[in-house]
Amino acid sequence: MSAPVLTARAIAKRFGATTALARLDLSIGAGEVVALMGANGAGKSTFVKIVSGVQAADEGAMTLDGQAYAPDSPLAAKRLGVATVHQSIADVVVPDLSIADNLLLDELCGGVATIWTPRARRLARARELAARVGLEGVDLDAPLGTLSLAAQQRVVLARALATRARLLILDEPTASLSAAEAERLYTLIDGLRAEGVAVLLVSHRLADLRRLASRVVVMRDGRIVAAQDAPIDFDTALETMIGRRLPDTTAAKGEVAQHARAALELRGLQLSSHSEPFDLDVREGEIVAVVGPVGAGKTRLAQVIFGATRASAGAMRLYGAPWRPRTPREAIRAGVFLAGEDRWRSSLFPDAVPFASIAGSIGFPFLPRWSRAGVAGIVSRAKEREVAREFIDTFGIRCNGPDDRVARLSGGNQQKVLLARWHAEPARVLLLDEPFQGVDAGARADIAATLRRRAAGRATLVFVSDLEEAHEVADRIVYFDRGTLERATDTLTST
Known part of the structure; x- marks a missing residue:
């Protein structure tokens, strides 16, 4: 040297x-x-x-x-x-x-x-x-x-x-x-x-x-x-x-039956006046990876489905009903959840904020449902901690307990807290924007396996730039660039 x-x-x-x-x-x-x-x-x-x-x-x-x-x-x-x-x-x-x-x-x-x-x-x-x-x-x-x-x-x-x-x-x-x-x-x-x-x-x-x-x-x-x-x-x-062999996540994947109902349907969706319209269906129980370079429009697509922004043209359907959310709050109420790309800018709280604990971070979007005796604003701390303990175990979050501050966890454990949040209530459509960002290979395999185990009963879209990550978790990959769908493939048969 x-x-x-x-x-x-x-x-x-x-x-x-x-x-x-x-x-x-x-x-x-x-x-x-x-x-x-x-x-x-x-x-x-x-x-x-x-x-x-x-x-x-x-x-x-x-x-x-x-x-x-x-x-x-x-x-x-x-x-x-x-x-x-x-x-x-x-x-x-x-x-x-x-x-x-x-x-x-x-x-x-x-x-x-x-x-x-x-x-x-x-x-x-x-x-x-x-x-x-x-x-x-x-x-x-x-x-x-x-x-x-x-x-x-x-x-x-x-x-x-x-x-x-x-x-x-x-x-x-x-x-x-x-x-x-x-x-x-x-x-x-x-x-x-x-x-x-x-x-x-x-x-x-x-x-x-x-x-x-x-x-x-x-x-x-x-x-x-x-x-x-x-x-x-x-x-x-x-x-x-x-300290152990990596699991074979590909072997754990199961094909979604063709007769499974469409959970999310996009028809002639045009993200901007400069992009081409496209169609996409995602079936219940299916994990679809949307892969493309940074700036391809993946995040904008996630935000359109979540109600954070509007498409220029086209239509969406959620379990057969027209879907045009006006706000993210409306999407959350309907069971459409988004874990954003930058966890600190979009989702998690600084250490000084009351909701900065693991329990508070997981429960924050669901406060109206978890309030004591149905009284808005009076949070059931017992409910928060109970759910947090469940998902600390489910996602393998390394911490001392539900009251640990999220900002003091490692980056990968912070990401697990964010993903745990959007599993705390049943989702109809789960949108995950770069869910493996800053996560090591072992944690990534654990997260992928957890997403697979819990995929039933919802449609899951994973937005990633890394093709290896897409293959690790998805039933099907769609390639996205310049705001439109390029092509799709079944990960179980593709190379």
Whole structure:
């Protein structure tokens, strides 16, 4: 290995009685990409937070380029040469500010630039940063919120690379990217490696690991349990990661009988004036995966069915009756549920909100039904906890109990809470937008198996960008692009 950029020795971290890291040792060399693999709760995020200055270790020591390294904040870490791009960007961007201001946000806050810096100079610097991540031609005066989530992520990456980083930490960097956008990121990382930048990569996508990783380090229960240099045997790595063989979810699938009634029918549906109309039927008991690149229109289709937005033309039927929901509330009352793509922007609550516990998060949409003695606003806490306990077991949520705060769970367990919410009451149509985002392979297999077990009595549509995820869970796949249906296939007979 080349000269180490980062060394971590005997790093330990505890949260109460829980050991998150147990004397972990790791080195990352210049130009090396070290990928951390591990099930949710294995300690990956805790280690990333310690290296990036979000948290302090209880024990152990680190060096950066041979010098003692113990950042007390993310800003201190960045000034020392450690740049981090977190999975969730909602906390590090300001959607109402211009793209240029978001690109320069760290420099504006750090005193490198100010609002008094001539506008021409600020725009030139913003263009320089934007070009590095392929955002040439973008109107830098437009609000950041007008960009897609993938483009916003590139803005955050450009900001992270604004300084001469020695170590770049990427947490699920392609979770919201199309294949083409992911390849652009890979090429960018190749260039950084050639410059001697060390990269610590956390990703659940095997495509990322195959393409980028020089070495994979497998974590379980806060410890490193295995390591492999490229080329990597991913079957062995995955089984080591979860401590058991992965289930054969394909074998567990059952064909939906052709005589099963149509739960959802779409006829001549046109999502926008620029897209082609299409038809789609989903039968009761069937799981249909809607697959397409980021920006294909999958999320808009889910929102149209859920009543969050309107189609330009066409008709929908729900169990034979016309379906034209005016609001999501109306959809929920009718048994049409949507688990949104970005769990924190669409579904879950910050820690300070009263409904931020597991029990509160699961029960929130059903408060009118779960109120004590039918009195609106008086919540039955016993009912909330009873349902939460059931689904903690059903989805295998790693926690201490129903009153745990969702924000303090690992990303995969947060996703399980979101999915548990929409199983707490019977659904007629269940819409899942990127349900495996940020979820490790073991948890993904568990979620897929749970969705299959509970598919009866409803139609399930799963909206994903990853074809492997679609094959893992669906009876049938439909390919979606440019706002319309391209083609469909039966996953049991396709290759």
